[in-house]
Amino acid sequence: MEKIQVHDYTIFVGNIWPELKLFLETRQFEQTIVLVDDHTATHCLPVFQAALPELSFELIRVPAGEQHKNLNSCQHIWSSLFQLGAGRKAVMINLGGGVIGDMGGFCASTFKRGMSFIQIPTTLLSQVDASVGGKLGIDFLDIKNGIGVFNNPEAVFIDPVFYKTLPARELRSGYAEVIKHSLIHDPAQWESLRQYKKLEDIDWASLLVPSLKIKQHFVEKDPREKGLRKALNFGHTIGHAVEGVALNSDHPLLHGEAIAIGMVCETFLSFLQCQLPQEEVAQISRYLLGIYDHHPIDLRHFDDYLTLMKNDKKNEQGQINFSLLPKAGSVSVNQQCSTAWILQSLQYYNDLATVSVID
Amino acid sequence: MEKIQVHDYTIFVGNIWPELKLFLETRQFEQTIVLVDDHTATHCLPVFQAALPELSFELIRVPAGEQHKNLNSCQHIWSSLFQLGAGRKAVMINLGGGVIGDMGGFCASTFKRGMSFIQIPTTLLSQVDASVGGKLGIDFLDIKNGIGVFNNPEAVFIDPVFYKTLPARELRSGYAEVIKHSLIHDPAQWESLRQYKKLEDIDWASLLVPSLKIKQHFVEKDPREKGLRKALNFGHTIGHAVEGVALNSDHPLLHGEAIAIGMVCETFLSFLQCQLPQEEVAQISRYLLGIYDHHPIDLRHFDDYLTLMKNDKKNEQGQINFSLLPKAGSVSVNQQCSTAWILQSLQYYNDLATVSVID
Numbered sequence: 001m002e003k004i005q006v007h008d009y010t011i012f013v014g015n016i017w018p019e020l021k022l023f024l025e026t027r028q029f030e031q032t033i034v035l036v037d038d039h040t041a042t043h044c045l046p047v048f049q050a051a052l053p054e055l056s057f058e059l060i061r062v063p064a065g066e067q068h069k070n071l072n073s074c075q076h077i078w079s080s081l082f083q084l085g086a087g088r089k090a091v092m093i094n095l096g097g098g099v100i101g102d103m104g105g106f107c108a109s110t111f112k113r114g115m116s117f118i119q120i121p122t123t124l125l126s127q128v129d130a131s132v133g134g135k136l137g138i139d140f141l142d143i144k145n146g147i148g149v150f151n152n153p154e155a156v157f158i159d160p161v162f163y164k165t166l167p168a169r170e171l172r173s174g175y176a177e178v179i180k181h182s183l184i185h186d187p188a189q190w191e192s193l194r195q196y197k198k199l200e201d202i203d204w205a206s207l208l209v210p211s212l213k214i215k216q217h218f219v220e221k222d223p224r225e226k227g228l229r230k231a232l233n234f235g236h237t238i239g240h241a242v243e244g245v246a247l248n249s250d251h252p253l254l255h256g257e258a259i260a261i262g263m264v265c266e267t268f269l270s271f272l273q274c275q276l277p278q279e280e281v282a283q284i285s286r287y288l289l290g291i292y293d294h295h296p297i298d299l300r301h302f303d304d305y306l307t308l309m310k311n312d313k314k315n316e317q318g319q320i321n322f323s324l325l326p327k328a329g330s331v332s333v334n335q336q337c338s339t340a341w342i343l344q345s346l347q348y349y350n351d352l353a354t355v356s357v358i359d
Numbered sequence: 360m361e362k363i364q365v366h367d368y369t370i371f372v373g374n375i376w377p378e379l380k381l382f383l384e385t386r387q388f389e390q391t392i393v394l395v396d397d398h399t400a401t402h403c404l405p406v407f408q409a410a411l412p413e414l415s416f417e418l419i420r421v422p423a424g425e426q427h428k429n430l431n432s433c434q435h436i437w438s439s440l441f442q443l444g445a446g447r448k449a450v451m452i453n454l455g456g457g458v459i460g461d462m463g464g465f466c467a468s469t470f471k472r473g474m475s476f477i478q479i480p481t482t483l484l485s486q487v488d489a490s491v492g493g494k495l496g497i498d499f500l501d502i503k504n505g506i507g508v509f510n511n512p513e514a515v516f517i518d519p520v521f522y523k524t525l526p527a528r529e530l531r532s533g534y535a536e537v538i539k540h541s542l543i544h545d546p547a548q549w550e551s552l553r554q555y556k557k558l559e560d561i562d563w564a565s566l567l568v569p570s571l572k573i574k575q576h577f578v579e580k581d582p583r584e585k586g587l588r589k590a591l592n593f594g595h596t597i598g599h600a601v602e603g604v605a606l607n608s609d610h611p612l613l614h615g616e617a618i619a620i621g622m623v624c625e626t627f628l629s630f631l632q633c634q635l636p637q638e639e640v641a642q643i644s645r646y647l648l649g650i651y652d653h654h655p656i657d658l659r660h661f662d663d664y665l666t667l668m669k670n671d672k673k674n675e676q677g678q679i680n681f682s683l684l685p686k687a688g689s690v691s692v693n694q695q696c697s698t699a700w701i702l703q704s705l706q707y708y709n710d711l712a713t714v715s716v717i718d
Binding site: 110145 | 469470471495499500505507509583674
């Protein structure tokens with residue numbers, strides 16, 4: 001069991017159940033409520049119940065999927081909390097992926113002006129991405145995380161046991177954030193990640209803690225995303241736009257799949273803007289294309305991509321802000337690139353389909 | 360101009376306009392949005408515009424009244440903010456009474472995970488009650504402030520100029536909280552309040568600052584209402600129940616009118632439970648009955664009152680918690696009284712109608 005202390009709460013990583021049991025006993029919450037979605041009710045709740053057979057709790061269940069991360073679901077969760085007679089000394093355990101963690105955390109943070117909540121992220125993506133940083137929220141009018149708050153949980157419990165419940169594609173999606181963390185801050189981890197040719201070979205327990213500590217590094221220095229924290233946005237300016245356009249197509253991409261595309265493009269922008277050495281551009285592109293399928297970007301819709309990039313919450317005065325790599329393992333925020341360069345970077349990604357980048 | 364520093368923000372009291380102008384110029388917000396309701400659009404917005412003729416701002420307007428302090432209005436406010444293209448560096452000015460301040464503050468605190476907001480409370484009640492303490496929120500499923508957050512504004516600007524826009528009944532309602540503050544913490548202010556026989560005689564500007572400082576005293580020591588802050592609940596346990604029952608009757612009471620009734624009842628409970636001297640019980644009751652009309656409590660509905668008291672957010676383990684007065688100008692929290700005593704206290708209030716308590 002590894003522990004990471006973030007501000008006033010602890011992230012437990014490993015076989016979490018003995019620590020979770022102790023935590024609940026020590027804190028003596030008046031009532032325990034578990035929030036699940038239709039997927040985690042089937043795949044994760046049995047694991048939870050088998051590990052804590054003596055825990056008595058109430059269950060709130062919402063439909064699964066990003067399309068349900070909205071005010072309707074919040075109203076269902078809040079109503080259920082009132083019906084269950086939850087007081088301020090109750091605790092809500094959010095058992096699920098990013099949607100459950102973000103939305104459950106938001107509902108708990110606003111129920112009676114704030115009840116306690118515990119995060120048990122069950123996907124690799126939510127474990128390495130959403131478990132640090134206190135970002136909570138829901139989508140509003142199709143704007144991702146348009147409404148939300150910053151607030152920290154009582155604790156986060158991360159256990160790779162849940163990967164058994166994940167499709168391989170989901171696991172690969174989460175891995176994109178692990179790659180990103182190494183690329184922006186840890187040359188040694190980037191070196192060791194490149195040794196893995198297949199995800200099945202990875203020792204997750206040993207990988208998670210250093211990856212989480214990178215996110216912690218940036219979040220602790222800038223909890224409200226005023227500046228430095230934007231570093232975590234590498235690959236996300238273009239990646240979010242790719243994800244947004246794909247969402248309305250016949251072939252939606254998972255978050256990490258879109259971010260992998262964004263990282264290839266922004267690696268190329270790093271070359272143009274920050275003199276990232278050419279051999280590192282090739283190395284990064286090659287590694288990403290070795291893991292993620294190639295999805296050509298339809299450049300006839302370039303304006304749609306640009307519009308989405310311009311809507312990014314992190315922009316200032318209408319300028320698109322990138323976080324780019326001067327070299328692998330280090331990052332520069334607030335980098336502005338011309339529209340022509342952005343187009344070139346998408347073109348670069350497209351061209352990789354026809355060039356053998358894999359050795 | 361008086362200034363009160365609370366945590367990281369300032370409350371300006373007096374002729375606020377030069378300070379507000381300077382504040383907005385200094386902070387250089389990217390965009391200014393003013394939230395009003397139908398009442399304050401008519402009565403307060405012209406005052407605001409006349410005082411700041413050069414300020415350019417966008418307006419969001421909602422219907423007036425507690426019945427609109429709900430998620431529907433929030434959705435209108437959030438949508439308007441997105442339509443106006445508000446960024447995180449915009450500021451929302453909430454110009455109105457408690458509903459506008461609570462709901463506008465909640466919407467700002469959750470828009471894109473938090474934009475800046477400034478409170479300009481325009482009623483005496485919202486000035487002395489809602490301007491300190493960071494409590495924001497909306498009603499949900501008929502539960503007052505069921506959903507909300509704790510969050511502080513950038514600044515609060517309080518100007519008695521708005522009293523000219525208030526009906527006398529509204530002003531009297533707000534005065535109940537001024538009386539409460541003196542009763543729980545300031546024997547000298549209580550002494551001087553009793554000299555005022557009519558509200559028209561009151562010098563508000565000199566009264567507001569000491570009253571606000573009493574609220575500040577309790578809030579700063581206990582921002583999340585874990586214990587001491589409950590002191591501010593004097594008169595509110597029974598008062599909220601009286602307000603709730605009246606809300607569904609043909610004669611709804613204003614908040615302060617209900618709290619005045621609650622203070623009389625809880626003054627009697629203070630006698631039973633905390634040995635408040637009998638002459639002080641009479642003195643407090645006499646003063647309150649001199650200002651507020653008598654509204655007999657229908658004791659056939661005693662169970663309804665009890666149910667509402669049991670739902671109070673501040674209760675613990677199902678016990679009704681009162682904040683009572685061992686003597687005028689001092690308070691004891693977490694006082695539990697039997698149902699029989701509670702009934703007796705309502706009866707005491709009712710009997711005052713037939714007894715001449717006024718000299």
